[in-house]
Amino acid sequence: MATYAIGDVQGCYDNLIKLLDKIKFDEKKDKLLFCGDLINRGNKSLKTIRFIKGLGSCAKAVLGNHDLHCLVVANNFKKPNKSDTLNKIYRASDKKELLDYLRFLPFIYCDDSKNTLIVHAGIYPFWNQKQAFLYAKEAEKVLQSDDYLKFLKKMYGNLPNKWSDKLSGYDRLRFIVNSFTRMRYVSIKGKLDFINHNSPNNKNKNLYPWYELSKHKKNDKQIIFGHWATLKGYESPYIYGIDTGCVWNLKLSALQIKKQKDNVWHSINCKK
Numbered sequence: 001m002a003t004y005a006i007g008d009v010q011g012c013y014d015n016l017i018k019l020l021d022k023i024k025f026d027e028k029k030d031k032l033l034f035c036g037d038l039i040n041r042g043n044k045s046l047k048t049i050r051f052i053k054g055l056g057s058c059a060k061a062v063l064g065n066h067d068l069h070c071l072v073v074a075n076n077f078k079k080p081n082k083s084d085t086l087n088k089i090y091r092a093s094d095k096k097e098l099l100d101y102l103r104f105l106p107f108i109y110c111d112d113s114k115n116t117l118i119v120h121a122g123i124y125p126f127w128n129q130k131q132a133f134l135y136a137k138e139a140e141k142v143l144q145s146d147d148y149l150k151f152l153k154k155m156y157g158n159l160p161n162k163w164s165d166k167l168s169g170y171d172r173l174r175f176i177v178n179s180f181t182r183m184r185y186v187s188i189k190g191k192l193d194f195i196n197h198n199s200p201n202n203k204n205k206n207l208y209p210w211y212e213l214s215k216h217k218k219n220d221k222q223i224i225f226g227h228w229a230t231l232k233g234y235e236s237p238y239i240y241g242i243d244t245g246c247v248w249n250l251k252l253s254a255l256q257i258k259k260q261k262d263n264v265w266h267s268i269n270c271k272k
């Protein structure tokens with residue numbers, strides 16, 4: 001009965017299987033919590049998404065920016081990127097089911113038994129965890145509605161880059177989606193930065209990794225995120241970054257969730 005959070009797989013099916021072999025994953029007993037970016041850039045996106053979807057209730061996942069990109073490109077609201085590996089999904093006989101699987105993923109998954117939240121990029125540090133949940137639900141509701149295409153069309157953009165309770169409509173939803181799926185650095189005043197991808201150094205004097213501005217309160221849950229491969233794994237008492245660069249031929253990681261501060265890393269070296 002083990003629970004593992006799994007870092008960004010990005011279509012690297014063979015590496016995922018190797019990791020699951022290493023942790024002796026048993027779908028009858030164990031649970032997997034995927035941090036998003038299930039697909040894209042790796043060479044087996046279709047096989048990966050079918051596999052994770054096929055695991056059923058023992059695998060939970062949240063939406064990452066690459067998963068959303070797949071939905072946007074599939075609906076012709078954006079041209080594919082050169083590095084995309086999503087064509088087989090667009091041509092698959094089960095395309096609709098696969099895209100709907102992605103579309104119905106949440107932005108936050110909460111595992112109450114482990115006192116843990118799973119997100120792709122992070123939780124905007126100026127929100128408490130209750131607010132984060134409510135805002136995630138707002139965006140999920142629209143994405144899962146019959147009107148979702150209108151939203152997908154308006155979803156991209158870097159503005160507004162600062163939260164205000166007064167935001168409304170697509171601006172509000174865009175901020176919510178950007179914070180959950182694209183955020184890395186945030187200014188002390190709460191502006192999201194979309195330029196810097198590097199690991200933290202002293203050069204970005206006005207920018208902080210979101211988790212450094214995050215204030216953990218007594219009853220808060222630990223947070224596990226992916227997305228930020230250049231961190232090569234991050235760990236603080238309550239926040240873990242587990243994208244260890246699988247698609248860059250570095251590592252794919254599973255964080256076995258025990259009790260807070262007691263989690264155990266399992267990683268494999270990756271090959272494309």
Ligand SMILES: [Mn+2]
Pocket residue numbers: 037064065066120181226227228
């Ligand atoms: Mn990502």
